[in-house]
Structures are given as C-alpha cells and as structure tokens.
Amino acid sequence: MVQVTPDVAWSILRKNHAFLMKRDHCKPFSKERYNLKNIHSKKYNGFIPKSVIDVASTKGNRGIVISHRKKGHQFRPALNYCRESIRTSDRHIFRHIRILTRGLKCRQDLEMTALARASTLLRAQQRIANRKPMLYKLKAKKVKKAKKEKKASKKAAAAVAAATK
Structure with missing residues (x-):
C-alpha cells in the first residue's frame, strides 16, 4: 500500500x-463513515485524516455507537477501526466522546460536531420511545375490528339458519 x-x-x-x-442545484453530500456532517469537503472527509471519529445510532435505537x-x-483495515456501543445516560456519552x-487529538471543531450529532441522535431516540399512536390510526383499527366481528356474526347466524332448515 502506497502512502x-x-x-x-x-x-x-x-x-x-x-x-x-x-444532485442538481445543491451542494454535493457524502454518505461515507467518519464524515460527521455528511458534507463533501476536504475538512469533513472521513477517508483522509489519521484521527477520525464517527457517531451513529445502534440498530435498536437504544444507544450510540462510537x-x-x-x-x-x-x-x-479490519483491525484499524474500533467500534463501541454505549447505552448509558446522555452525560456519560458526551463525556466519553x-x-x-x-485522546485521539482530533480537531476541536470535530469534537463539537460529534457532540452535536450525538445529541441529535439521542433526542431522536427519545422521541421514538415516547411517541403516542395517532388517533386516526386507533380509530381505523377499531372500525376494522368491528367490521370483522360483524362479518363473523353474520356467518354464524347464516350457519345456524342453514342448520335449522
């Protein structure tokens, strides 16, 4: 490998x-790992720097993966990167970042960007956990259930009528 x-x-x-x-009419974005802002620029690129950090959500939306x-x-390359999943309090996660x-001697602005990203992910996870079901969905479920019961009772009544004849 050439350096x-x-x-x-x-x-x-x-x-x-x-x-x-x-895309047309907007700046290019990048989906690569270790790019905290997902902006395609030399400053935020995840391939080039020696010390990089990435903050992502866990699969079950119950914590953060650093x-x-x-x-x-x-x-x-398989041994070059380390992944840690943290499922503790928000303060502990921020302190760890x-x-x-x-310790990695990352740039100061990248530290703040990583903290901001972790904060956003944690807030999104709290919203998912505390989300209440929408009323129209609950009403639709009740209507569906009532129709099913009505249909089943009609079938049962028809079966009883056919049996008595």
Missing part, C-alpha cells in the same frame, strides 16, 4: 467516489 499526502488523496477523491451524492481509528494497524476526541 500519499492528504492533498493528493483529496485530489483523487474530490471529483468522484462511491459515497458521493451529487467508531474511531486506532493507532497502528495501518496496513490491516470528549475524552475520546482529546
């Missing part, structure tokens, strides 16, 4: 890569 400078790597990735989302690049294992970013 290249960040400028050369960005010049290669700038025009096209697998995670680039280009991924980061480890020191060493540069030529072994701060400690991790300062």
